[in-house]
Amino acid sequence: MVQDDIIGGSFPKPDAGAKMSGRALYAGDMIRPGMLHGKILRSPHAHARVLAIDTEEARAMPGVKAVLTSADIPGQNRIGMTGAKDQRVLADDKVRFCGEAVAAVAAETKEIAEEAIGKIRVTYEQLPVLETTDRALEPDAPQVADAAGNVCIHRKIVKGDWQKGLEEADVVVRGEYRTAPVEHAYLEPEAVLAEPARDGVFFWSTTKSVHLDQREVARVLGWPVERVNAAAAEIGGSFGGKSDIALNAIAALLCVTAGMPVSITYTREESIQVSTKRHPCVIRYIHGARKDGTLTSVRLEIEADSGAYTDYTSTVLPRMIIAGAGPYRVPNVLLEVRGVHTNNPISGAMRGFGQPQVAFACERQMDRLAEALGMDPIDLRLKNALIDGDASATGQVLSGVTLRRILTIARERIARDEEERPEEPLRPYEKRGWGIAAFFYGNGRTGMPNPGAARANLNRHGLVDLAVGTPDIGQGSNTTYSQIAAAAIGVEPEYVRVKSADTRCTPDSGTTSGTRNTSIVGKAVQIVAEKLRRAILTKAAAFYSFNEKEAEIRRADGGFAIVVPGRDPIAFARVATDLEGKLHVEGEYDPPVTPLDENGQGNPYAFYTYGVQCARVRVNAYTGKVTVEKVLAVYDVGTVINPTLFAGQIEGGIGMAVGYALTEEIKLSRGVVQNSNFDSYILPTSMDVPAVEIITVPLPDKEGPFGAKGVGEPALVPGAAAIANAVSHATGADFHSLPLTLEEVTKALEHKEAQQ
Amino acid sequence: MAAGKYKVSFVLNNKAAEALVSPDEVLVDLLRETFGLTGTKKGCGIGECGACTVLLDGRPVNSCLVLAASVDGKSVMTIEGLEGDSTRTLQDAFLSEGAVQCGYCTPGMLISAKALLDSRDKPSDDEIRKAISGNICRCTGYHRIVAAIRKAADAPGTDDEKD
Numbered sequence: 001m002v003q004d005d006i007i008g009g010s011f012p013k014p015d016a017g018a019k020m021s022g023r024a025l026y027a028g029d030m031i032r033p034g035m036l037h038g039k040i041l042r043s044p045h046a047h048a049r050v051l052a053i054d055t056e057e058a059r060a061m062p063g064v065k066a067v068l069t070s071a072d073i074p075g076q077n078r079i080g081m082t083g084a085k086d087q088r089v090l091a092d093d094k095v096r097f098c099g100e101a102v103a104a105v106a107a108e109t110k111e112i113a114e115e116a117i118g119k120i121r122v123t124y125e126q127l128p129v130l131e132t133t134d135r136a137l138e139p140d141a142p143q144v145a146d147a148a149g150n151v152c153i154h155r156k157i158v159k160g161d162w163q164k165g166l167e168e169a170d171v172v173v174r175g176e177y178r179t180a181p182v183e184h185a186y187l188e189p190e191a192v193l194a195e196p197a198r199d200g201v202f203f204w205s206t207t208k209s210v211h212l213d214q215r216e217v218a219r220v221l222g223w224p225v226e227r228v229n230a231a232a233a234e235i236g237g238s239f240g241g242k243s244d245i246a247l248n249a250i251a252a253l254l255c256v257t258a259g260m261p262v263s264i265t266y267t268r269e270e271s272i273q274v275s276t277k278r279h280p281c282v283i284r285y286i287h288g289a290r291k292d293g294t295l296t297s298v299r300l301e302i303e304a305d306s307g308a309y310t311d312y313t314s315t316v317l318p319r320m321i322i323a324g325a326g327p328y329r330v331p332n333v334l335l336e337v338r339g340v341h342t343n344n345p346i347s348g349a350m351r352g353f354g355q356p357q358v359a360f361a362c363e364r365q366m367d368r369l370a371e372a373l374g375m376d377p378i379d380l381r382l383k384n385a386l387i388d389g390d391a392s393a394t395g396q397v398l399s400g401v402t403l404r405r406i407l408t409i410a411r412e413r414i415a416r417d418e419e420e421r422p423e424e425p426l427r428p429y430e431k432r433g434w435g436i437a438a439f440f441y442g443n444g445r446t447g448m449p450n451p452g453a454a455r456a457n458l459n460r461h462g463l464v465d466l467a468v469g470t471p472d473i474g475q476g477s478n479t480t481y482s483q484i485a486a487a488a489i490g491v492e493p494e495y496v497r498v499k500s501a502d503t504r505c506t507p508d509s510g511t512t513s514g515t516r517n518t519s520i521v522g523k524a525v526q527i528v529a530e531k532l533r534r535a536i537l538t539k540a541a542a543f544y545s546f547n548e549k550e551a552e553i554r555r556a557d558g559g560f561a562i563v564v565p566g567r568d569p570i571a572f573a574r575v576a577t578d579l580e581g582k583l584h585v586e587g588e589y590d591p592p593v594t595p596l597d598e599n600g601q602g603n604p605y606a607f608y609t610y611g612v613q614c615a616r617v618r619v620n621a622y623t624g625k626v627t628v629e630k631v632l633a634v635y636d637v638g639t640v641i642n643p644t645l646f647a648g649q650i651e652g653g654i655g656m657a658v659g660y661a662l663t664e665e666i667k668l669s670r671g672v673v674q675n676s677n678f679d680s681y682i683l684p685t686s687m688d689v690p691a692v693e694i695i696t697v698p699l700p701d702k703e704g705p706f707g708a709k710g711v712g713e714p715a716l717v718p719g720a721a722a723i724a725n726a727v728s729h730a731t732g733a734d735f736h737s738l739p740l741t742l743e744e745v746t747k748a749l750e751h752k753e754a755q756q
Numbered sequence: 757m758a759a760g761k762y763k764v765s766f767v768l769n770n771k772a773a774e775a776l777v778s779p780d781e782v783l784v785d786l787l788r789e790t791f792g793l794t795g796t797k798k799g800c801g802i803g804e805c806g807a808c809t810v811l812l813d814g815r816p817v818n819s820c821l822v823l824a825a826s827v828d829g830k831s832v833m834t835i836e837g838l839e840g841d842s843t844r845t846l847q848d849a850f851l852s853e854g855a856v857q858c859g860y861c862t863p864g865m866l867i868s869a870k871a872l873l874d875s876r877d878k879p880s881d882d883e884i885r886k887a888i889s890g891n892i893c894r895c896t897g898y899h900r901i902v903a904a905i906r907k908a909a910d911a912p913g914t915d916d917e918k919d
Contacts, residue, residue, distance in 0.1 A: 012851045019859030020847045020866060022795015022835035029794035187799045187807055187860040187894050236797075236860030237894050268800045474858025474895055644854035648896055652857065655897030678804035678892065686885040686898040 006487040007706045010644035013476045014494075015234070027204045027233040028191035028265040035193075036065050036106040038254050038264035039113035040247075041120050042274070043095035043102050046308075046343035046671025047142070048124035050091050053103060057119040063112040065258040067120075068104045068250065072257070075222025079245045081212070081348065084152075084310035086145060089220055089249045094127070096144055096308035097343055098671040099273040101246055106254040106262045129670045133282065133303045133340040144308060144341040152306050153314050153339040157321050157393050157600030165297025165332025169288025173369045177285070177361035178737045180665035181305070182278040184350055185683055188236020190244045190275065191265040194255035200227030201252045207232055207243040210501045211469055211508035220249040221256065228252065232471035232501035239656070240349035240513060240713075241275055242473075272676040276311055276348025277666055279304040279339075281320075283361040287369050293383040297332040300324040302358070306339040307346040313339040316347070318446050318596065320354035322604055325393040326362045327403055327440040328384040333393050335600070343671045349513055351653070351716045355441060356660060360738055363437040363721035367728065377725070378411050381438055395601040402636040402697045403438060403610050409695055410436060410612045410634045417616070417630070417693075431619045432629075435726025437718035438612045442605025443519040443710040444591050445510070451590035452521030453507035454528040456485065458536060458583040462559045462572030464489060464496045466529070469509035470521050471501035475712060476645040477517040481525045483641050484705050488529035489536075490553035491560045491572075507586065515710035518641065519607045519703075524589040526705040531585040537562065539582055540575050591703070606703055609714040611635040613654070615690070615722040619730045624745030626727055628658050628690040631719065635694070638701035638709040649715045651692050657719020659684045665739050764828040769793075769837025775824070783819035783827060784808040787834055795835035795863045799892070806891030809864035810834050816871040818890070835863035838870060846870060846908040853904035857895035864891045869905045879909055 018024040055067045070077050070092040077092055078085040091102045103120050107113035128142045135141055136150040144150055166172060194203040200223060205213050210230040218228040235242070247264060255262040266274070281304045288297035302320055306313035317337045324335035352359075370380040385403040392398060414434055426432055444450050455467040466485050472478040478498040486493040499506055509521045533553065541548035546564045554563045561569035576583060591606035614632040619625070631654045640646045663682040667674040675681045700707020724735050733748040761776040768791065775790050787793040787810070796819060799807035803818040810819045811833035846869055849855070856862050865888055872879055872887035879887070884905045885898070893901060 010854070012854070013856060015859065016851050016856040016862075017847075019856050019862045020835075020850055022793070022863050024859055025794070026797075026860065028798075029788075031792065031794075185894050186858070187805060187892060188797070188858065189799070235858060237858040239894070268802075474860075476857065644900075648854050648857055648900055651897035651899045652895045653897070656894070677802055678800045679802055683892050683894065684897075685889045685892065686902065687889045689897050689899070692897070692899060 006483050006493060007639060007641055008643065009483065010642055011479055011483060011493050013479045024234045026188055026191065026236050027193050027206050030193045030204060030233065030263065032195060032261040035261040035263055036108060036258055037110045037113045038104060038106045038251055038262045039117045040101045040250060041103040041117045042099045043091065044098065045095060045124055045126055046098040046129045047127040048095050049127060050093065050095060050102065050122065051125055052123040054121040055103060058105060058116040061112065061116050061119065063108040064105060064116045065108065065260060066106040066254045068253055068257065073220060073253065075220045077220065079216050079220065079249065080310060081243065081312050082314050084314055087246065087309040087311065089246045097345055101250065104250045104254060106258050130342040131344065131668065131670065133305050133342060136340045136342050144343060150341040151338050152310050152341050153317055155318050155321060155337055155600065157324065157333060157335040159393055159395060160332030162297045162299045162332045162334040166286065166288040168296045170291045171289050171369065171372045173287045173365055173372055175285050175361065175365055175368065176736060177283040177364065179281045179357045179360060180738055181280040181345065181347070182350065182660055182664050183272055183666055183681060184239040184241035184275065186237030186239060186241060189266040189268055189271040190242060190247055192248050192251040193261060193263045194251040195261040196255060196259060197229060201256055202229045203248055203252055204233040205230050205248055206235055207471060208238050208473060208513055209243060209511040210471065210503050212511060213243060213245060213248050214503045216245045217249045217252050221252060229503045231503070235471055235473045238473035238512065239351045240353070244275065268678070269676040272681065273345065273673045276346045278350035279306065279316060279347040279354060279357065281357045283357065285361055285365045287365045289369055289373065291373070293373055293375050293380045295328055295330045295384045298325045298330050298335070300335040302337040304337060304339050305342050305344055305347060307342060307344045309346050311346045312349040313347060315446055316349055316354040320358050321600065322394055322442065322446065323355045323358050323439065324362070326366065327386050327438050327610065329386055329390050330393065335393060344668055345673065351656065352713050353514060355439065355717045356720055359437055359439050359717050359721040360724060364724060364735065367725045377436055378407055382407050386440070394596060394604055396603040398608065400699065400701060401610065402699055405697055406610055406612050406634045406636060407438065410614050410632060413632050413695065414614055426618070429621045431621060431730040432616065433726050433730030434614055434616050435722045435724065435729055436612060436614045437721035437725060439714070439718045441515065441609045441714040441717055443514070443607040443609060444516040444605055445514050447593055447595045447602055447604040449590050450510050450516065450520065451588040452516070452524035453509045453588040454524045455507055455584065455586040456528045456532040458532065458572060458576040460573060460576050462576060464491065464532065465499065466496050466525065467499045467506040468521055468525065469501060469506045470512045470517055473512050475649060476642065477512065479645060480518055480522060480641050484522050484525045485529040487706060488526050489533045495560055515609070515713045517710065518708050519710045520589060520591055522705040522708060524587060527589055528585055528587040531587055532583065535583055535585055536575060539579050540570065543578060544570060607701060607709045609635070609637050609709045609711065611714055611718065613718040613722040615726040617723060617726040617730055619727055619745065621731065621749055624742035626662055626740055626745060628723055630691045630693065632693045635711065635714065636697040636699060637711045638699065638704050639707035640696055641706065641708050646711055647694055649711045650694050653715025654692055654719050655684050655689045656716050657723065658689060660738060661720035661723035662739050663741065762825045764825060766827045766829060767831040769833060777824040779825060781824040783810070783822040783824050786824040787819060793834050793836050797860055797863060799860065806864045806868065807861055809867045809891060811867060811871060814874065816868050835866060838866065842873065843870065845911045846873065849904040849907040853900045853907060855896065855900040855904040861891055861893040865893065865901055872905070873909055881906060
């Protein structure tokens, strides 16, 4: 098998077999002898002072093995996904969101744990609940966080003079947009199993980084990190969520206190109330353009509700403004974002990392601008699309930009679809239309070092052991890594055994987030695999005395071997045995990025994925019902490593975007989620997803492994924007809020009629 | 017999089974906790997501909505019990089409697909979509799952499991 068949081959996921037979073990499936069941007492209030907690009665119950409050935390009761460590494991002074953990119990049965939780008495002094960012920004607003003021982050990007740019404009379009908080809705609710280990504690986590879990839990326990270890169980979806560090810390502490394994699994209601959400935003835009469509200025102000704690707000928000001018050439910009604390659920990372909200508002603006100019929306985008040598809003000079090509392909395909589609007459009250949205998405963490790391070894069975820290969250990253390693070494993917996400035996490769697995960790895998290939050939040449230059790695006798002319193939198993201990290699890859300065200037990413989605919708003007008939996705992800996994990401991202566009919205009242299960939080079913057509621009990236870039988040980013634009084109009405529920669509249609 | 518990006798994955169940116990908990059959997943607990789908007397049901006491005298088939050529054909198709991502919906999907293919020889794509409309998948957007079921339905038939 040659390299070309491996890179670009649809190799199946090796984990699928266990998943299909029911044998795969997710954290909540694990059972241990003597295992205790943990339950968490959560605050019914979104903002309250905790005056007293009485656990006496719960502690006295037979079968109860551990009861915890913040007073029982030996280390620091402060955790966080990034540098801001402001979140409590268990509430101390106050509760800041509804469902915040106040106390925890481990007991012999779930029933006893539940009963014990009910016997803990908490005395609260209720405080005013901050429900909106508008109110939180008023001078007399109640204070949520420890630091003064409710603004937890304020960032801007300044380039040129936006006001001067606006004076040069012939047409100015202003708009205010709102997006709803959204739930990841991974099908597996959070779960954890913590077990006593020889000199500490070990836990199975539903996570996007076991190494972050390890460090945070160790700080909470007040232990050196070596005494805390974690591995990812099979993970039932993440989409930017999971790694509930408070949950892992509570389970570890209950386990250490009771000296027994402790299992905790959330109910769906608990998961939806307690887990992080996609930031709800208020987005205000001013776009200026000349008569010919040339953009002269973009002014953007975003207020993002970060909820009660910082979590990923400090890294999600900079990405929002980096994408704030869209994938367009704009000489003058002022792009500004504020993260504002409220007593709503914590906002965190969710597929798209802030860009789906911005794409919706920015691409609505582009369509409204096209209308004001009397221009075709694709022409307007083509006119302004970034090209090679252009500087982005952050001043990064870009190369390998394919957006114009992508837009041109999209236009041709829409025309073809219109020609070839069988006539489906609409009912008198139905409207049909296309909408388009473009984006670019930087792969990896924003403007900071975020190395991927990997280790490889040739084992005595003649197989390559590959170790990476980033968990496979179901998307198939381990399969991708096996293909990259196999291609670099010269073997087949089934000869590469990938071990991921176990602090005992894998290096810290960073988190599975920010679309960094394929591009950044994959690049580390390629580097390490090439090192291993060289080590095998060089060390074997010295040991067996052959000329390294004549040697090849080839299939021979049912396995892989070093083949040298004039002698028998030397099987990998023999090479590994003879050179035991000498064929371990490790390495890392850190993308070349620079931090953003105070004006937001710098090179935040080393890779950009480009793409366009076009949606065709049918709208029932009486009911407001939107049916997404088809989505056309045109993407530049560089080399596609695994076409089936790639298509799975695009199709899954489109499915999720249909929910974001049309139905999904966490409804809150005084910080309490009103729709905390799937009867009222409406996810797309098999009947709701559109037909999908995928086209890729096969241009290998100069930096990525074998030319590959990432797709996980880019798959989602433009979808809701394209659907909203399509609904607007179909109906002629304007839309400023997501989701486009029946009520939202009928309201906009009524508003349009009233204006006529 | 323990106080307040009922004895149920039923067929579980083609074998006779007995258990003592509480009046408020649901089938998914009985399967997972008493029998250790954790292939049946619990995603919502209210019959909305389909992750806990099992066959009850050959028909797909949400096992979180079935009282454990009510299975007395009935037959329950979980993902662990699916076997034979037609199951393998379905699993092979799920594998090759990339229908499995995180896998949490997969057991329920396979059970719903199996129920469909047991009752319909050549289902249309629409019938396939309807058959899995009670099973939520957050990863795939459903296309690869529909394609896999289509592929299995179109495969040369082996009727080894008409029991």
